[in-house]
Amino acid sequence: MELIDRYLQAVRFWLPKSQADDILAELSEDIRSQISDEEEVLGHALGESEVEAILRKRGRPMVVASRYLPQRWLIGPVFFPIYWMILKISVASYLVSWFLVWLGILIFDRTYGAHHGALAIIGQAWGSVWGGLFVAAGTITLVFALLEHGQNFGGFLKYWNPRDLPPIRDPNRGLRLNSACELAGYVVVFIWWATMMRSETIFDRAGLRVVLTGEWRAFFFALLVLVTAGAMLSLVNLVRPYWTRGRAWAKLGMDCAGAALWCWLFKAHMLAEIMAPNLSQARSTEIVNAINTNMAKSFPFAVLACALAIGLADGGRLIRMKPSAAQLAPKLAIALVIAFPAWGLN
């Protein structure tokens, strides 16, 4: 029954992956046994509203799942799973963004590095991170403590409807709308790229002229090929909206090639000339050098961002597929995350 599967899917969301299958198999069996029992008593198959009543009585999926988790709570037992999940995501996001900003300052602001010793920089950074972290964690805890307190009065546990649970998700099934939008995007990019970006002089209007080096031609054609390949894959996904292993690997290959191309752009010192009214030749050269140098400096960030994006999107998709891709994909994702930044540091 679809409603039961939706209920089990919602319970699964809150369970640790290592135990989820086992717990859900037993929970599913218990629900089906109860239904069989009731059908025997009533002498007819249960309708959806009767199944709904059974599920409603069993309780909200989050609360059911929380009983299988270690019993710990800071704010109270009902909202603890969602509180804990949001706290972890917020703390991780805060630390990652804080680290990236700090790394940016360290790389781009030469005076900061020059005026502080390595130990002083680490000490200062360590000290400043705690203030923000404390405020973020404290705010989240306070909000959830209030919610937990409020649910006693609002009937959060009592009033819920199993019919409102999200539909069964098939991670390998893509949405046709997504593929259509993707295809439209590729077509627009293709037309724009082929018509407007063909020449090394990529901008020439109102006295402002931007000229790139000869390597631009190679980049131009390579990107054109990738956009065409991407459009073809989107078209296939539009006609048959189901990810197969072949298509997932093809997408991974295309994304890797695109990422390599994109990262190369950062390092290639491709900007040759900028001309503008009232801009002297010396100043123009200075600006060109500054842009090329800063792009080259940003190269590790570009590589890291690409590696993470590919690891999460394509690696995640391959991991979901069974069986052989699931064995290779984690290794590939790890290799990507290590290899790309290693390239970035060179």
Added chain:
Amino acid sequence: MAQGIQPATSGALENLRLELRRGCLVLAVLAALRSEQYGYTLRKELSEHGLEIDEGTLYPLLRRLENQGLLKSEWREEEKRNKRFYRLSPEGKTVLKQLLAEWRTLDGSLEHILKETVHGAY
């Protein structure tokens, strides 16, 4: 004046009742699993004997007892459905014997205290 249970007292009573039931349920589950059963039939059997237990309490309890080595479980097909059957492990049998002895001692002591208190009260 009406002598109803005040809300604060009712909350305390509920907590004490839950606390009392918790220990008894472990004993009841161990006792019921001297013969092999799967979760749903175990829940029904306990309910038939007046011990209502919801699945959200029973299954985590069964997992905990299994992790402690007191139960053994096995997935098996019955009536074309896969079911997990539980039974007492040898350690579980020993522990049940000891817990029952403890239970009877406690019960005897409580009865004794109640009798003495009643006699003293009159």
